Amino acid sequence: MKQMIVHCSQHMTRMALLEKGRLVEYAAEREEQQGLVGSYYKGRVVNVLPGMQAAFVDIGQKKNAFLYVDDVLHPHLEKQPKVKPSIDTLLKPGQEIIVQVRKEPRGNKGARVTTHYTLPGRWMVYMPFAEYIGVSKKIGRESERNRLKVLAERLRKNEEGLIMRTVSEDELSEAVEGDLALLRGQWERIMRRARKAETPALLHRDLSIVQRFIRDTFDPRRDELRIDSPQAAREAEAFLSEISPEGYRPLELYTGTEPIFAAYGVEEQLERGFSRKITLDGGGTLIWDEAEALTVIDVNTAQYTGGASLEETVTRTNLVAAEEIGRLIRLRDTGGIIVIDFIDMDLEEHRKMVVARLESTVSSDRTKTYILGWTRLGLLEMTRKKVRHDVMEFSTRPCECCGGTGRTPIWKRGRE
Incomplete structure (x- = not known):
């Protein structure tokens, strides 16, 4: 519960x-x-850049949105041409287009947008032009996966695509069908607004934060x-x-x-959970540093000395750290490249145990996370998809004294 x-x-x-x-x-x-993620806009193509295989679209925000060629091609990979066309054969300056925001604007960058439209519901994700059926990989029973595939195939029409979400497991077909009816109605309203609206225009805004969490978790x-x-x-x-x-x-x-x-x-x-130094159960510690390009997490035994040998002590600390790191990544909504400096272990078996513990913890995360493995320096690399603003941006502000570095230059402190 x-x-x-x-x-x-x-x-x-x-x-x-x-x-x-x-x-x-x-x-x-x-x-x-x-936030803008999930919102639909009627925009106008401003620039088409063949060298970048991208276009910039005016959606009425401070910065023009970025539209990559892959987000213009058909969403079903099997329907795409074998040779990727130049974007200037697909889009022209001045062309009006409906786009959906997939990444928030950040810094000097505008929002990332797509024409691969999706509308998430309670039991499924509705895609009006995707032409395929998908089932969440987290549904393990093959019999249930097959039931949902058959149900989705029966319900979808023409070019529609449906992805059955994890929560649809064992759900009644009537509930799934009702969810689809709501999503179809939502898409029809978006299309009606698009036909009447002057460019640029907001056509549909995603749910509020409370409604999103009720729907998704x-x-x-x-x-x-x-x-x-x-x-x-x-x-x-x-x-x-x-x-x-x-x-x-x-x-x-x-x-x-x-x-x-x-x-x-x-x-x-x-x-x-949002401290730089986090004490683990048993006495180990994490040091959590976020830079512009990546997040670095350092694991230390600190006061933990509970193992019968050094290898056992280190492995136990790393296992506890792996579980806590998985939880905190989700809590902090950390995205992008993540590098973890676990304490060195001698046995490959123990390194596999640590990775398995981390994989088990992040499996409950709704955001896509990939554990890439160990580097030659013994660091564990992973990535996590980032679509929305950092929680830290809303909850904290940089220190007026140190500017967010954590250190104050001595020339700012005067004579001591």
């Missing part, structure tokens, strides 16, 4: 997801800075939802009744005098 704790202030909504009392996901969203019949805002509670309840018409566990409106995050121990776990 999971607990979803939502704190609403005047300008920000903060959401915490707990599993067995442990904080596993955290997200924040400012009212005036709701929440079991309405089993999990607990607690919100400290009457308005947000009403909106959440309306959304629950829409996606779970067969019934759901009543949500709780929190009215305590203590702040909701403090009452459920979220603040304390956030402070620990």
